[in-house]
Amino acid sequence: MHQTLVIAKQTFKESVRNKILYIFIAFGLVTIFCSAFMPAVSGEKIKIVESVCLRSITFFGMLAAILLASSSIPSDIEDKVLWTITTKPVSQYSFILGKVTGFVYIIGLLVLILGSASYALIKVVDSLQKDTEHQGLTARQMFEPAHLKITGKSAKKSGNIHWIEGEKGCASSWSFTGLESKNTSDKIVIESNMFVESRNNRKKTIPVNVKVVNHFTGESHRETVTVANKKPSFLRWSNETLGGGKNLTIVMTPQHSGDFLGIRPDSLRLFLGNKSFEYNFLKGLIVISAQFILMVVIATLGSTFFSLPVNILFCLFIFFCGNITDFMRDISTVITIAGAHEHDHEHGISAVVKKPSTFVTLLNSILTAPLTTLSYILPNFKKFNIGNYFIESINIPIKRIFASFVYMFLYIIFCLPISFIVFRKREFA
C-alpha cells in the first residue's frame, strides 16, 4: 500500500509538471468563459452556459485523462524508468494501482479547477439574468413512475410503445411512490410526452382524460388535457392533493374513439419540490469524474501492452465508440431488419426500409454480430451524460449516481486484473 501511494504521488507530480495538463485547463477555462458571451437562441441563457460548462469539463477532462493516462506507462517503459522502479521492492500491482490512483488525483484537480470556474460563471450569469421567464438556479425533484400498467386491451404494441385507443376500455395507469415535499407551497407538476395519432383530425393533438387517484385519502381528481404528438404537456396540482400520503396513481386514456395514445414507461414524469443547485452541480461533477476514472483504467490497461501512439488511438477509439454504442445497436438492428425483409411494423424502424438489397444482406452477415457484440462490450459513456438534468433543471437522483459508479466499478473489476496479469507477464528488455 505504501508503494502504491508513493507511485501515486509521483504520477501526480509528473502530471502536474506536464504542460499538456495546463493546456487542457487553459482551453477548458477559455471555453467556459466564452459561454457567457454566447447569444441565447431560445430559452434561458443560463441553460446554455450550464450546458457549455459541463460539456467543456467532460471534453477537456476526457482528453486529459486519455493523453496523460495512456502516455505515462509507455513513456516509463520507453525511457526505461521502469528498470529502476521494478527492481525496487515494488510489485506490479502496486505500480499499476499507484498509476491509476495518481491519475484519479490529477482528474480530481482538473475537475476542481474547471468545476469551480464553471460554478462561479453560472452564478454570475444567473445574477445578471433579469427577464421574467428566468426561474433561477433550481434542481427540481423528479419522480419516475414506479410502475406502468396498461389495463384493458391495447390497440397494438410496437417496440416498447403501447398504443391505446379511446372508449375501448383501455387505459394507462402510472403509480408514483415516495412523494413528499417539506414546502407545502410546492406544486405537483406532471409532464407527459407521448405519441399521438388520430383518425379524426390531422393536427396530431387529442383530448385525454386524466384521473389522479390518492389511495391514502381515497380521493380522486379528474381533468382533461390536450396532448400533442411528441410535445410535452403539463398538469399542475396543489401539494394538498397528497393529503398526507406519499403515493399517487395517474390514469390516462384518450377521450374519443379513433384517437390513439402511444405510451412508453418514461412518458410520464412527476415533479415535486426543489433541491439545491449547488448540491446538484456537485453530483453532476461526481458523475462526470466517474467516466474519467473509467477511461483512466482503460488507458492503463491499454498501456500495459500497447505502445504510446497505439494506446492513444486505442483510447480515442474506445471513447468515440463508447459514445455511439446505442447508435451501433440501432445500425445493427436496421441491417438485421432490412436483411430479414420485415415490413410488418407500422410504427417500427422497418417502415423506412423498403427495398432490401444484396448489399444490405452482405452487411447483415458481416457487420451485425460484431457491431452488436462491440456495443455491449464497450463502455457506454452516455450513462455518464447528465447534461439533460441541468438543461431541464432536474435534481440528479442518487440512484443515477449509484448506477454510474456501479457501472464504472464493473469495468474496473474487469480491466484492472487484466492489466495486472499482462504487466506481470511483460518483459522490459
Add this chain to the structure above:
Amino acid sequence: MDKTLAIKTNNLTKVYRSFFGRKKVLALNKLNIEIKVGEIFGLLGPNGSGKTTTMKLLLGLIFPTEGNAFLLGKATNDIKTKSRIGFLPEESCFYRFLNADETLDFYGQLFNIPKKERKVRADSLIKLVGLEFARKRPLRQYSKGMLRRIGIAQALINDPDLIILDEPTSGLDPIGTKETKDIISELKKQGKTVLLCSHLLSDVQDICDRIAILDKGTLQVSGTIDNLLSHKDLVEMQLRNLSDETVEELKSFITERDGEIVSIRHPSNTLENLFLKIVQERRKSTDSVTHSQ
C-alpha cells in the same frame, strides 16, 4: 542454497523471440556462475555478449527461457529480496523533471525508508558522488557523467547488500572513474557484494576479485584475476638505482643459469595516473588559494 553465495545461476538461458514466436537470438546460453558474499565480481564481454541480458534476468526485468537464478538465496522475483539490492542500469533511466534530492527521496520512499533517514542518506550520497553543486537542478539539465553519479547514488540509497552495476564508469571523466572505483572498493570493505558489468577492462582489473568473460551468450572463462592474468613462467622485478654495469652483470648472471631475458625497460607512468596527478595537484592549489583568501 549456500548462504555464502550472493548470486547463483543454473543453466540460465535466454532466447529472444520474434513477434510470432519464431526463434530469433540466443542471448544467453546455459550460464552457470556463483558469486560469493563480499566479493567484487566482474562480468566482461564484447557488445552483445549477454552481459546486460544476464543482469536483466537476475533483476527479473526479463524471464529466463531455461534455467533459474537466485539472489541472496531467493528467487529473482522475490519482492523482499529486492529491498537488499541496489541496481545501476547501463542507461541513466530516471524521471528527468526531478532534481537530485527529489530523485533520491522518491527511490528512498520505495524502500519505505523513514523521512529523516532518507534525508540523511540522500545528503551523504550526494556528497559521496560529488553532486552537491547541482542537487536542486532538474536531471534533464545533467550531463551524462552527472547522471551516472546520481545513478550510483540511487543504487546505494537503501544501503544494499548486493549491488549490481552496469557500466558504472561509462561517461565519467578519469576523476569520476577513480572516485567510482574508490566507492566500489569501499563497498567491498563494508562486506557488500558487487556484480560489475563492464567492457572497460582496466576498471575491472583494478577492483574485481573474480571475473567471468562472456562471448555470444556463452561463458568462456571465469576465475580470480591473479589466476587468469599471471604468467607462472615469467618473473618481473622492479629495481631502483642500478648502474648500466650492474644491469649487464645481472644479464650475464641470468644467461649463465639458462634464464631467458624477455625484456628490460624503464617503466612508464600510465596516462590515467598522470592525468589524476596533474588535476588533483591543481585542485589542491586552487583550494588552498581559496582558503587563504
